[in-house]
Amino acid sequence: MKKTTLGEHGQNLPTGKVAGGTFVREFALREFNFGIDRQIAKVREAQDGMAVSAITSLVLSRLVTKLHGQECDPAKPEESKALLYKCSVGDVMYMWLWARFEAMGEALEIPFQCQMPSCLHKDPELKFDMRGMDVFVAEGEDQLQGTVKLSRPYTVRKEQITELKVKPPLWSIFSQAGGASFNYQGAVFQSSVYGTDKHETIVLGEPELDQLSRKDYKALAKEIDRVSPGPRLVIEGKCPKCEGDFKQMLDWDYDTFFE
Numbered sequence: 203m204k205k206t207t208l209g210e211h212g213q214n215l216p217t218g219k220v221a222g223g224t225f226v227r228e229f230a231l232r233e234f235n236f237g238i239d240r241q242i243a244k245v246r247e248a249q250d251g252m253a254v255s256a257i258t259s260l261v262l263s264r265l266v267t268k269l270h271g272q273e274c275d276p277a278k279p280e281e282s283k284a285l286l287y288k289c290s291v292g293d294v295m296y297m298w299l300w301a302r303f304e305a306m307g308e309a310l311e312i313p314f315q316c317q318m319p320s321c322l323h324k325d326p327e328l329k330f331d332m333r334g335m336d337v338f339v340a341e342g343e344d345q346l347q348g349t350v351k352l353s354r355p356y357t358v359r360k361e362q363i364t365e366l367k368v369k370p371p372l373w374s375i376f377s378q379a380g381g382a383s384f385n386y387q388g389a390v391f392q393s394s395v396y397g398t399d400k401h402e403t404i405v406l407g408e409p410e411l412d413q414l415s416r417k418d419y420k421a422l423a424k425e426i427d428r429v430s431p432g433p434r435l436v437i438e439g440k441c442p443k444c445e446g447d448f449k450q451m452l453d454w455d456y457d458t459f460f461e
């Protein structure tokens with residue numbers, strides 16, 4: 203996996219569509235104008251309390267014009283949304299950052315408070331350059347697959363399994379997301395685990411995932427992370443007052459992120 207930045211990688215997906223050893227990474231977005239904003243507001247009004255991920259799908263389905271080598275028809279956002287669901291989570295998050303960058307420029311203002319007890323400097327709008335955000339890019343198909351050896355094997359469909367095979371999770375995990383019952387980690391596991399030492403392909407259900415030991419599911423999460431290209435949704439910088447390093451999660455919620 204190659205480590206680069208948003209500014210360097212530009213208008214290319216971290217993975218894209220993988221076909222016969224080549225990566226189709228190119229994508230394009232239309233200009234985010236007031237008309238699109240109005241469409242989004244209308245859908246949100248009709249669907250009270252949309253999840254953050256559902257709003258992301260809604261916005262990108264209106265913006266994307268080219269993805270996976272296909273042209274997207276602006277009059278058919280449901281088709282574009284279906285195509286987004288085939289993308290990895292990392293690729294959709296990359297398009298999300300790129301959409302913000304194209305619409306609003308590289309400067310991102312974040313609420314900041316220094317964690318150094320001797321400083322505690324506060325800035326409600328600390329400026330940050332999005333182009334410097336770290337991105338991991340797949341360089342070969344083999345990098346998109348991983349294996350976890352279970353420290354405590356268990357029985358799935360009457361067979362003892364000792365190994366889980368994983369790939370990057372798809373954005374489709376968010377197609378049903380919404381309610382408080384949505385379990386993100388569980389959905390990632392279901393989307394990522396594609397096989398075992400005994401099964402070429404498999405989807406593990408909740409009761410089967412629940413049997414994983416803590417050590418094993420921690421290892422599983424780590425391995426999925428390792429094989430998943432995409433941007434790191436973390437902001438790193440230096441406190442403007444004491445110069446101490448800071449790191450904080452990016453708040454990518456539409457309502458704050460696109461301000």
Ligand SMILES: [Zn+2]
Pocket residue numbers: 316317318321322323441442443444445446
């Ligand atoms: Zn400080």
